[in-house]
Amino acid sequence: MNLKEYIYIRLKEINKNIDEIFEKSDIDIENFFIEALKYPLEAGGKRLRPILACLSCELFEGDYKKAIIPAISLELIHTYSLVHDDLPSMDNDNLRRGKPTAHVKFGEANAILIGDGLLTHAFQILSKSEVSNETLRSLLFEISFAAGYQGMVMGQFIDLYFEEKNIDFETLKILHAKKTGAMIRGAARVGAISSEKKNIDIENITKYGEAIGLAFQIWDDILDVISDNETLGKTAGKDAKEGKLTYVKQFGIEGAKKKAKETINNAIEYLSVYKDNEAKLLLIELAKYIIERKS
Numbered sequence: 001m002n003l004k005e006y007i008y009i010r011l012k013e014i015n016k017n018i019d020e021i022f023e024k025s026d027i028d029i030e031n032f033f034i035e036a037l038k039y040p041l042e043a044g045g046k047r048l049r050p051i052l053a054c055l056s057c058e059l060f061e062g063d064y065k066k067a068i069i070p071a072i073s074l075e076l077i078h079t080y081s082l083v084h085d086d087l088p089s090m091d092n093d094n095l096r097r098g099k100p101t102a103h104v105k106f107g108e109a110n111a112i113l114i115g116d117g118l119l120t121h122a123f124q125i126l127s128k129s130e131v132s133n134e135t136l137r138s139l140l141f142e143i144s145f146a147a148g149y150q151g152m153v154m155g156q157f158i159d160l161y162f163e164e165k166n167i168d169f170e171t172l173k174i175l176h177a178k179k180t181g182a183m184i185r186g187a188a189r190v191g192a193i194s195s196e197k198k199n200i201d202i203e204n205i206t207k208y209g210e211a212i213g214l215a216f217q218i219w220d221d222i223l224d225v226i227s228d229n230e231t232l233g234k235t236a237g238k239d240a241k242e243g244k245l246t247y248v249k250q251f252g253i254e255g256a257k258k259k260a261k262e263t264i265n266n267a268i269e270y271l272s273v274y275k276d277n278e279a280k281l282l283l284i285e286l287a288k289y290i291i292e293r294k295s
Contacts, residue, residue, distance in 0.1 A: 001278065003285035007051055010064070014050050017072055021125050036106050037117050040079050043097035046293075048216075049074040049183055053191035055286065056205055058279035062195025066131055070139050070190045073126040077147045078183055080118035081156070083111055090160065091238075098233035119147075131196060138193045146186025155179025167245050173214075180220075181213030204270045208283065211267035215290045218260040221246040222253060223295065232295050260291045 001009075018041055022034045050071035057067035086093040086101040087108060094104050103111035126143065129136055145151055155178030158171065167175070188209030192202045223232060224239050225248050239246050247256040267287045274280050 001282075003282050003289060006055075006282050007047075010051060010054050011047055013068065014047060014054075014072060014075070017068055018075070021072065021121065033113075033117070036102075036110060036114055037121075039105060040083050040096070040102050040114065040118075041076070043099045045079075045097050047075060049078055049187040052184065052187040052209065052212075052283075052286065053194065055279050055283050056188045056191025056209075057195045058191075059205065059274060059277070059283060060192055060195040060197045060200050061277070062191075062197055066129070066196065067191050067194035069125055069129040070143070070194050071187070073122040073139075073143060074146075074183065074187050074190060076118045076122035076125070077143065077152075080115040080122070081147075081152055081183075083115040083118065085156065087111060090156070093235055093238075095229060095234050098230075129194075131194060135193060135196050139190060142186055142189050142193060146182045146189075151178050151182030151186070155182065163242075169245070169250055172245050172250075176214060176217040177210070180217040181210055184213035184216060185209035201273060204273050208267045208270040208287070211263050211270065212287050212290050215260045215263040215267065215287075218247045218256055218263065219291050219293065221248045222256050222260070223293075224248075225253060227294065257291075264288065264291055 022037060025031050025034065050068075053067045053071040053074060054064040057064050082096060083102045085091045086096055087103055089108075093101055095101065099105075101111070102114050106114065122143075123140070126139060127136070129139065131139070147153065155175055158175045159179055162171070162175075185206060186209070188205045189202060192200060192205050221239065224236055224246070228236050240249070247259060250256075251259060264287050268284050271280055271283055
């Protein structure tokens with residue numbers, strides 16, 4: 001099976017589970033809010049983090065079904081972060097995944113509540129994971145670490161802090177490692193932990209996650225310059241317009257592409273310690289896809 005086929009099969013199951021995680025109410029106004037919660041999730045997206053979690057689980061010969069609920073938890077948290085990132089008080093974007101952002105569709109106050117609802121529900125559904133209590137505690141730690149003040153939230157804070165200030169390249173690397181990379185790194189670790197296999201080498205799959213997370217951000221910087229709104233599904237050229245330091249601004253388009261390719265080669269090298277199986281081959285394909293995508 002190739003990566004495209006794998007993603008198609010797994011996404012059918014992931015999306016079916018996402019459809020079922022919100023219980024309908026007998027009260028109309030509650031159902032209105034439930035539909036609002038589903039709006040940013042139904043906009044699509046790459047579902048990179050859930051796919052990575054499933055593949056990481058299978059790399060260690062675990063049952064991918066154990067990774068489905070933790071993977072969906074990651075996707076809910078990722079989606080909440082996009083809803084909040086798009087707010088006028090933050091990145092002020094009107095387009096996300098080719099659709100009006102949540103605050104445009106429902107108003108700013110409701111968009112804040114939508115993000116809050118997605119974040120908290122992520123941990124409610126995580127509690128239903130079919131894993132041991134010990135594994136569940138590890139998953140709670142990994143996901144909250146990736147999403148919290150030591151990870152994604154800190155990255156967003158650094159991004160906002162330097163909005164109208166000069167940022168040096170070393171700080172930019174920290175920003176990207178946290179804002180974008182932490183949740184991708186977390187997905188790799190969550191999948192490995194969900195396998196419930198003992199004495200596994202989690203260090204190299206962690207480094208793989210960090211590497212593809214960095215490459216993902218570098219490629220985003222490139223797409224922001226060379227693509228358009230329709231292809232990206234969001235506002236193109238925004239970073240340059242706001243004068244933000246990016247990999248393209250630092251190294252030029254060709255230099256940034258070279259950095260991205262080097263980073264992906266490193267990611268693939270980290271997988272060399274693992275025995276060959278289908279998941280390993282698909283993880284190699286996934287790494288290559290990161291710097292081939294158009295959006």
